[in-house]
Amino acid sequence: MVKLAFPRELRLLTPTEFTFVFQQPQRAGTPQITILGRQNLLGHPRIGLTVAKKQVKRAHERNRIKRLTRESFRLRQHTLPAMDFVVVVKKGAAELDNHALTKALEKLWHRHCHQAHAC
Numbered sequence: 001m002v003k004l005a006f007p008r009e010l011r012l013l014t015p016t017e018f019t020f021v022f023q024q025p026q027r028a029g030t031p032q033i034t035i036l037g038r039q040n041l042l043g044h045p046r047i048g049l050t051v052a053k054k055q056v057k058r059a060h061e062r063n064r065i066k067r068l069t070r071e072s073f074r075l076r077q078h079t080l081p082a083m084d085f086v087v088v089v090k091k092g093a094a095e096l097d098n099h100a101l102t103k104a105l106e107k108l109w110h111r112h113c114h115q116a117h118a119c
Contacts, residue, residue: 006074012048012084021048021086028111032093033101035108037083037115045080047073051089061094068098072105080109081116 012018025036040046049069051062069087073080087105096104 002078004074004077006070006077010044010046010073010077012046012086017046017084018048018050018086021084025086026083026112026115028108028115030104030108032090032096033104033108034088034090035105035112036086036088037081037112039116040082040084043082045073045077045082046084048084048086049089050086051093055089055091056094058094062089064098065089065093065101068101069105072102072109076106076109079113081113083112083116085112 012021021036021038023038025038028035028037047070049066051065053062056062056065073085093101
């Protein structure tokens with residue numbers, strides 16, 4: 001039975017963990033969202049989110065984007081490679097509705113899966 005929980009172990013929490021991903025990332029992006037990924041040795045994926053106030057002005061929009069991104073990751077966690085991911089949100093992401101945002105994230109997760117298997 002596959003568990004679809006989102007425990008603390010699946011999150012990037014410290015600045016050091018984020019810096020690790022930013023040093024040599026594999027990139028997959030759209031005009032509104034970029035997902036940076038880097039292999040880890042943990043055997044499971046982890047995610048970190050960066051949604052800057054400068055890019056998405058309203059707090060409820062930032063929260064919506066983060067919530068949908070975490071949910072997308074939670075549902076895909078067992079198909080993703082063992083990588084640390086940082087989701088970087090850019091201008092224009094707040095204009096995407098929930099369906100478009102979810103579809104864009106699915107496309108980016110799929111792209112990262114293909115990049116990891118190509119290595």
